[in-house]
Amino acid sequence: MNNDTVQITGRNQLLLRIFLVAVFLFGLVGSNLSYAADVGVSSSSVAARIAPVGRVQIEGQEPIPENVASKSESEVPELIAAPRPSRGDYPDIGVSSRAVVWILAQMHLFFGALVLAVPLFVLVIELMGFKTGDERYDDMAHEFMKISLTGFSITAIFGGSLALALFVLYPDLMGYMMRVFGAQWLVYAGLFFLESFFLYTYYYGWKAMRYGNLKWVHLTLGLLLNASGMTIMVLSNSWATFMMAPSGVNEVGAVVGNIWEIMKGPLWNPINLHRFIANIAFGGAVVGAYAAFKFLSTSDPEKRAHYDWMGYTSNFIAILAFLPLPFAGYWLMAEIYAYSQQMGITAMGGILAWLFIVQAVLIGTILLAGNFYLWSGMSRTEGSVRYQPLIKYIAFVLVICFLTWVTPHTLILSASEIAELGGSHHHILGPLGIMPAKNIAVNLMLVVTFLSFQLYRRSDKVATVPWAKAGNALLVAIYVVAMVNIIFLGVYYGYFTNTVYKVGSSVAQVGSTLVVIIAGIVIDSLMFKNAKTLPSHWGKIPDRSQYALFALPIAFTWLMGLMGYVRSSVKTHWHVYTVMKDNSPDNFIPTIGYAGNMITIVTVLFLLFVLFMFWVANLSATKQPKPVAALEGGEA
Amino acid sequence: MLAKTLGFSLALTLVFTLVTYLLPQVEGEAPVEPKVDLGSLTMDDFVALGENLFNNKGTCTLCHKPPPLGRAPDIAGMDMLATSSKRLADERYKGKAKDAEGYIRESLVDPSKYVVATWGKKGTNDSVSPMPAVDKAPIQLSVMEMDAIIAYLQAKDGNEVTVSLPSPEAAAEVAAAAPAQGAAAAPVLAATPEEALQKYTCTACHSMTSKDALVGPGLLDVGARLSADQIRQSIIDPNAVISEGFPAAMPADFAAKMTVKELEMIVNYLAEKKQ
Numbered sequence: 001m002n003n004d005t006v007q008i009t010g011r012n013q014l015l016l017r018i019f020l021v022a023v024f025l026f027g028l029v030g031s032n033l034s035y036a037a038d039v040g041v042s043s044s045s046v047a048a049r050i051a052p053v054g055r056v057q058i059e060g061q062e063p064i065p066e067n068v069a070s071k072s073e074s075e076v077p078e079l080i081a082a083p084r085p086s087r088g089d090y091p092d093i094g095v096s097s098r099a100v101v102w103i104l105a106q107m108h109l110f111f112g113a114l115v116l117a118v119p120l121f122v123l124v125i126e127l128m129g130f131k132t133g134d135e136r137y138d139d140m141a142h143e144f145m146k147i148s149l150t151g152f153s154i155t156a157i158f159g160g161s162l163a164l165a166l167f168v169l170y171p172d173l174m175g176y177m178m179r180v181f182g183a184q185w186l187v188y189a190g191l192f193f194l195e196s197f198f199l200y201t202y203y204y205g206w207k208a209m210r211y212g213n214l215k216w217v218h219l220t221l222g223l224l225l226n227a228s229g230m231t232i233m234v235l236s237n238s239w240a241t242f243m244m245a246p247s248g249v250n251e252v253g254a255v256v257g258n259i260w261e262i263m264k265g266p267l268w269n270p271i272n273l274h275r276f277i278a279n280i281a282f283g284g285a286v287v288g289a290y291a292a293f294k295f296l297s298t299s300d301p302e303k304r305a306h307y308d309w310m311g312y313t314s315n316f317i318a319i320l321a322f323l324p325l326p327f328a329g330y331w332l333m334a335e336i337y338a339y340s341q342q343m344g345i346t347a348m349g350g351i352l353a354w355l356f357i358v359q360a361v362l363i364g365t366i367l368l369a370g371n372f373y374l375w376s377g378m379s380r381t382e383g384s385v386r387y388q389p390l391i392k393y394i395a396f397v398l399v400i401c402f403l404t405w406v407t408p409h410t411l412i413l414s415a416s417e418i419a420e421l422g423g424s425h426h427h428i429l430g431p432l433g434i435m436p437a438k439n440i441a442v443n444l445m446l447v448v449t450f451l452s453f454q455l456y457r458r459s460d461k462v463a464t465v466p467w468a469k470a471g472n473a474l475l476v477a478i479y480v481v482a483m484v485n486i487i488f489l490g491v492y493y494g495y496f497t498n499t500v501y502k503v504g505s506s507v508a509q510v511g512s513t514l515v516v517i518i519a520g521i522v523i524d525s526l527m528f529k530n531a532k533t534l535p536s537h538w539g540k541i542p543d544r545s546q547y548a549l550f551a552l553p554i555a556f557t558w559l560m561g562l563m564g565y566v567r568s569s570v571k572t573h574w575h576v577y578t579v580m581k582d583n584s585p586d587n588f589i590p591t592i593g594y595a596g597n598m599i600t601i602v603t604v605l606f607l608l609f610v611l612f613m614f615w616v617a618n619l620s621a622t623k624q625p626k627p628v629a630a631l632e633g634g635e636a
Numbered sequence: 637m638l639a640k641t642l643g644f645s646l647a648l649t650l651v652f653t654l655v656t657y658l659l660p661q662v663e664g665e666a667p668v669e670p671k672v673d674l675g676s677l678t679m680d681d682f683v684a685l686g687e688n689l690f691n692n693k694g695t696c697t698l699c700h701k702p703p704p705l706g707r708a709p710d711i712a713g714m715d716m717l718a719t720s721s722k723r724l725a726d727e728r729y730k731g732k733a734k735d736a737e738g739y740i741r742e743s744l745v746d747p748s749k750y751v752v753a754t755w756g757k758k759g760t761n762d763s764v765s766p767m768p769a770v771d772k773a774p775i776q777l778s779v780m781e782m783d784a785i786i787a788y789l790q791a792k793d794g795n796e797v798t799v800s801l802p803s804p805e806a807a808a809e810v811a812a813a814a815p816a817q818g819a820a821a822a823p824v825l826a827a828t829p830e831e832a833l834q835k836y837t838c839t840a841c842h843s844m845t846s847k848d849a850l851v852g853p854g855l856l857d858v859g860a861r862l863s864a865d866q867i868r869q870s871i872i873d874p875n876a877v878i879s880e881g882f883p884a885a886m887p888a889d890f891a892a893k894m895t896v897k898e899l900e901m902i903v904n905y906l907a908e909k910k911q
Contacts (some may be wrong), residue, residue: 087827095672153660251773297637338758341707341766342774345698351664361655365648550641573666578773582666582829597658603649607642
């Protein structure tokens with residue numbers, strides 16, 4: 001009782017101290033404010049002469065009113081145009097400045113994406129564990145956090161190095177960006193304190209706040225960790241989108257708007273959404289590789305079952321986030337076209353158009369690997385034999401669509417080859433090279449990937465509802481109608497009307513794909529409620545399937561690098577599009593081969609750093625046995 | 637195990653890299669300002685300059701392509717004289733042009749004055765054009781460059797070219813007007829001797845490629861005739877020594893306008909012209 005009293009008194013004392021400090025600070029602020037309010041001075045001659053210098057008020061006299069005219073003049077912000085650096089203003093360090101910034105920025109973005117994504121799905125998994133009472137979810141969520149923890153430091157190291165490199169190599173650009181964004185940079189820096197606080201309390205408080213009401217406190221910490229991380233992301237996105245489509249500045253780059261007008265450019269939200277979704281897919285893929293590696297490294301059936309389940313969950317997260325990504329991409333490209341048709345065409349129909357062949361290869365790899373993993377995973381359940389005959393048809397559609405997607409439009413040919421072909425476009429394959437064919441291909445690939453996923457989810461269940469047959473018939477009808485619609489829209493509007501309708505029809509194609517996905521989820525969740533469950537054996541999956549989990553992060557990493565190249569290149573020879581020209585020696589769009597080399601370098605670097613991250617995560621669980629000699633009295 | 641997984645990952649990365657090498661290796665150069673010697677410019681050269689601008693710096697062909705690839709009317713495939721007459725007579729036309737030349741110029745700087753049906757910005761009912769004004773960033777064509785494009789669009793179908801060749805005075809005006817584009821902007825410093833010569837419109841009066849006299853003497857062999865100091869003096873104080881037979885027409889304010897770096901670049905460049 002006495003102890004309680006003492007504690008309460010102690011708390012009160014603490015509160016009192018805080019209160020006194022607050023009153024003191026408030027007093028300081030208040031006195032400054034009252035001083036600020038009293039600075040007007042009298043109109044007498046002596047006072048008027050000294051007022052402009054120090055705003056001194058003569059004792060006993062009325063305050064001098066401020067000279068309104070001079071105040072308004074002094075308050076008119078000076079419009080300063082964006083700098084126009086010449087070639088000589090860019091420091092030459094002997095290697096390409098762009099290459100240095102490219103590597104540092106990409107590494108920062110890879111790790112940034114990872115550490116933003118992991119806490120997001122960790123929070124969801126933790127919540128699932130809490131709601132279902134299944135502690136395996138909680139353990140897995142904790143393990144995900146453990147393996148990504150070093151990633152926060154690596155992100156910060158590359159972020160700091162990137163900032164320094166930019167200041168050294170592009171001083172005029174950074175000076176301009178500092179001027180435009182002003183105090184927002186300090187808010188950005190301040191958010192790291194918040195994020196770090198929530199990160200460490202969330203991770204290290206995991207076991208201390210595991211059950212009951214404390215779990216809610218823990219989940220709240222996770223939510224706040226994600227909120228601060230997301231805010232950091234959208235703030236930094238605004239710099240990139242300002243450079244692509246500046247807002248809040250006039251045509252010579254002078255700031256004319258407030259910070260909100262500067263941030264909220266036409267591409268800000270499309271990029272925010274695109275990166276948000278892509279980060280989840282990327283993060284899921286990276287932790288999936290960790291699970292695959294651990295699965296292959298052990299022969300313990302219990303551990304294999306655990307890592308198989310972890311790999312499956314990671315793949316599920318990656319593919320689920322990946323499916324809506326093309327739609328976010330559509331929105332981004334539509335906004336780019338709306339902002340500047342010229343910029344849109346530079347990306348999609350100009351010099352960068354070839355890059356989308358590589359993109360097709362990468363996305364094709366992701367979809368094939370994702371599908372292959374799902375098909376392999378069917379061996380875990382006995383009920384999957386019902387669906388296995390369908391796999392060959394899905395594979396066939398995937399391969400045909402993949403080949404369509406990678407078909408180039410214009411071929412690089414010699415004069416004799418052109419004569420033999422009858423032009424630079426092949427008369428049959430040429431039409432497959434343009435966007436309508438590719439829109440059909442990508443939508444069909446997404447539809448059949450969802451089908452694979454749906455079949456996998458059904459393979460360990462038997463529906464018991466009386467309307468199961470009708471439900472299946474409805475689902476088949478939705479698939480057939482959607483696929484026919486996707487093909488019809490692509491062929492009719494893509495080849496028999498003008499470009500405006502072609503772009504419009506792609507939205508309807510995407511709509512068809514979304515209808516399949518949403519209808520599939522709704523019908524299955526209703527049909528398999530209280531369904532009979534068939535036995536499922538985690539860990540019973542061929543080793544080769546795990547290589548799909550390595551292929552996913554490699555393809556995702558490469559894809560992110562490639563899309564970074566196109567996002568930055570659409571600015572062509574501008575640092576900040578239309579307001580600040582890039583006059584550096586690197587103010588040209590490099591060839592796709594050069595970009596490929598750079599992307600490979602950053603992908604391999606990322607791979608090595610991720611291995612380090614995984615190694616450090618496992619190091620904490622490794623305990624060196626006490627040397628035998630020491631046990632025997634220290635005699636060697 | 638580690639070697640196997642690393643090997644697989646690296647091999648996959650290299651496959652992706654290989655794909656990039658199977659594609660055409662094209663570099664997207666920053667637009668190069670065409671160097672025009674106004675003294676020896678013919679109308680054919682001017683039309684050719686216009687064609688070059690149409691295909692490159694003007695970025696016109698990004699959108700103006702034959703169907704189905706185009707995102708704007710296929711200008712190269714239509715007679716612009718006949719087309720302009722039709723559009724000027726159309727009740728949807730909102731501009732002030734009276735002839736083809738005026739119509740094309742207006743379309744370049746204010747494309748929404750007439751939007752061809754079905755090619756307008758989405759949701760504007762063909763009242764707003766998606767085309768950027770070419771005299772503004774990011775394209776930033778000068779008046780002379782727009783004239784060259786008009787000349788090309790007139791000449792390509794065998795029509796009469798109505799724009800006149802740019803005079804040295806007009807070029808000087810363009811050069812003088814250029815910094816005014818961004819009133820608050822700092823002057824652009826020339827990075828190369830060629831840029832400096834263009835910036836101060838030296839080539840409007842002096843030929844760099846021949847000894848022939850225009851307004852001033854040709855400078856092809858100036859390095860053989862004058863020392864670096866003499867060249868510097870001729871620029872800073874052009875009226876101190878005037879070449880025989882030439883008027884005292886060279887501006888005397890270059891010393892105030894040029895930076896030391898620009899002056900030295902020009903002097904060194906000219907001093908080496910000894911042919």
